[in-house]
Amino acid sequence: MAESQTPTNRLARRGLMFILSSPSGAGKTTISRMLLDADDEIKLSVSVTTRPPRAGEIDGVHYYFVSDAEFDRMVEEDDFYEWAPVFGHRYGTPKGRIRNALKEGQDFLFDIDWQGTQQLFQKDQQDVVRVFILPPTIAELERRLRGRGTDSDEVIAARMERARAEISHWDAYDYVVINEDVDSCFAKVREILDAERTKRQRQTGLIPFVRELMA
């Protein structure tokens, strides 16, 4: 059914910070891209990283790729909401205009690890929604990392070694979704996003709306 401009879907609401984390290879980049394609109301918070780009990754779209010296400068100038070392590189969320945009109802998607999730949650509990994606099995996780064809055997071994440590943070998330079938996983993630958008506290336009209903 086409969305019509009824009073209810014009209601003002506060944006949310939608975090997707997972052990490397479980599918968070795949799910993130599907979500960004399907939903116009959510924008990716593009992270800054010192890791070199993979084939097909575009600077400013998937990450901002910077040197170690540039990352140091950004840390010194307090340009990050949060940052963390992961797999021997550094990754950080630039402050940009996130706070103001949230007030205007813009949602942001964060593909960040558990360390960044904790930091964002401590700073801004009310706006953060934390979703953790798990692989169906460890063998399948390794198959996906190999199948992706972006990393050397050495890098894959390091990611597999870290996977158990990453999985151990599952209980610091609000939602946990197992990515067995990609379409079902994506459908679940969308349901979570829809439900979170409907939370009373986020719907700042409800007060005038309800007042009018009761008038």
Ligand SMILES: Nc1nc2c(ncn2[C@@H]2O[C@H](COP(=O)(O)OP(=O)(O)O)[C@@H](O)[C@H]2O)c(=O)[nH]1
């Ligand atoms: N804390 C934090 N983690 C990040 C950020 N950007 C990416 N990451 C995490 O760094 C890890 C490695 O990312 P990447 O090298 O792209 O490999 P991936 O695991 O295959 O997506 C993943 O767990 C990402 O979620 C960030 O800005 N902050």
Ligand SMILES: Nc1ncnc2c1ncn2[C@@H]1O[C@H](COP(=O)(O)OP(=O)(O)O)[C@@H](O)[C@H]1O
């Ligand atoms: N449900 C799934 N079933 C099979 N392969 C998948 C599934 N989800 C993702 N993949 C594949 O697994 C690989 C790793 O996924 P990716 O999204 O890059 O993971 P992450 O960002 O968590 O490291 C990719 O090649 C992707 O196409």
